[in-house]
Amino acid sequence: MAKLPKRIDRECLKKFLDSFDNVLTDCDGVLWAGDMIIGQAHEALNKLRALGKKVFYVTNNSTKSREEYVEKCRGLGFVAEKEDIISSSFVTAQYLxxxxxxxxxxxxxxxxxxxxxxxxxxxxxxxxxxxxxxxxxxxxxxxxxxxxxxxxxxxxxxxxxxxxxxxxxxxxxxxxxxxxxxxxxxxxxxxxxxxxxxxxxxxxxxxxxxxxxxxxxxMGKPSGLMFTVISTKNNLEPSRTLMIGDRCNTDILFGKNCGLITLVVLSGVTEMEHLEAWAASEDEEQHKLLADYYLPEIGDILTLINENYN
Known part of the structure; x- marks a missing residue:
């Protein structure tokens, strides 16, 4: 049986936070669902910025330009600049x-x-x-x-x-x-x-x-082309970069393919039953879908940080 993702708790929080400088986060299912913010996602991301982490919004959704994503992020309370948005449409244009x-x-x-x-x-x-x-x-x-x-x-x-x-x-x-x-x-x-x-x-x-x-x-996750664009423009070290996602066959596999630290949240398409089934499987391809860490939703990191750092 493969190892299940470790739930982030107060015992491993410092080690987790010290392990990365950069955050790549998926959007749909992690930060919001449609036009509704998921829990305290905005405060959690802004807290990570306050701790000195560089945050990028990395989305496979091609329906919005980067300017439109900045507008949406800010409207939901996330700090965001155009350079922070890495979408599959942006990567497509850069590739061509x-x-x-x-x-x-x-x-x-x-x-x-x-x-x-x-x-x-x-x-x-x-x-x-x-x-x-x-x-x-x-x-x-x-x-x-x-x-x-x-x-x-x-x-x-x-x-x-x-x-x-x-x-x-x-x-x-x-x-x-x-x-x-x-x-x-x-x-x-x-x-x-x-x-x-x-x-x-x-x-x-x-x-x-x-x-x-x-x-x-x-162009999009899990293709390494997306990380190539991000890392080339921002000089990111893969081993010091965290990928957060809700979809394991894109977000987490992307992180694994690119040598990133991975965190899956259960606020989108992935459920604990999926993780347990993949861990129990003898198929090594399914083991690649297992993240290093998990949380029910990204806002939970805010509570942990506030309890342990304030």
Missing amino acids: SQLKFNKKVYVIGTSGITKELDEVGISYTGAEPDPLVENPVFRLKDTIQLDPDVAAVVVGFDGHFSFPKIMKAASYLENKDCLFIGTNTDERFPLGKGGLVFPGTGCLVKAVETVAERPPII
């Missing part, structure tokens, strides 16, 4: 910029992606509703026109995902020199409301991947 990409991107996604592309001067098409209006659907082959300047397809979250968008993306990807990028592979969003499942970007990426018959390059 580093490749000196100078053609056009077909975007399945929202302004969260296009605003980041604007910042690095990359042109794009497709980021608007494209509903199915042809009847029957097979008439699309006579009406769809492809842009010859497109040399990359980016798939992020898109509430207007449609058959025409899948068809266009896959058609561009018939050219094997066309880049195929997925912002992330999250299966679902933490909705915070019982009985409803909110599909994540992963199902959209998988749909395009299936018909294109080729895998995408993934």
Whole structure:
């Protein structure tokens, strides 16, 4: 049986706090659920800043630009600057910029992606509703026109995902020199409301991947590309960096892949039953989903710090 994550308590608190200088934290399911803050998450993050820790908000969500994330963070009581926001859309734009990409991107996604592309001067098409209006659907082959300047397809979250968008993306990807990028592979969003499942970007990426018959390059967690962008810009030492997340197959696996200290909170998609099942499994791949530490929610660290340092 693999070792379960250790719950942070007063006995290990000092050792834990002394082990890192930098904090990377997921957002949905850790800090907030939708537009509702989770417990005392804002006070906990601000307390870690007060203790001298550098805090970054690291999210696979591609629907907002960094400016929009700063606005949301501040509105919920978190201290945040644009440079503190590392989103999958930001990493996507940085990746293309580093490749000196100078053609056009077909975007399945929202302004969260296009605003980041604007910042690095990359042109794009497709980021608007494209509903199915042809009847029957097979008439699309006579009406769809492809842009010859497109040399990359980016798939992020898109509430207007449609058959025409899948068809266009896959058609561009018939050219094997066309880049195929997925912002992330999250299966679902933490909705915070019982009985409803909110599909994540992963199902959209998988749909395009299936018909294109080729895998995408993934920008978000657990891909190491996200940490490469963060560490290059901020000179972070992996062994002195803490990753906080609620989703073990992205957040915690990301931390493990990059050599970070990991903390899972049970306020999002992961439950204690999941941790126990992975620990009991003989599958070593499931053992990689086990964090170093856990807490019911990130706000619990605030209570521990206040009890022991005030």
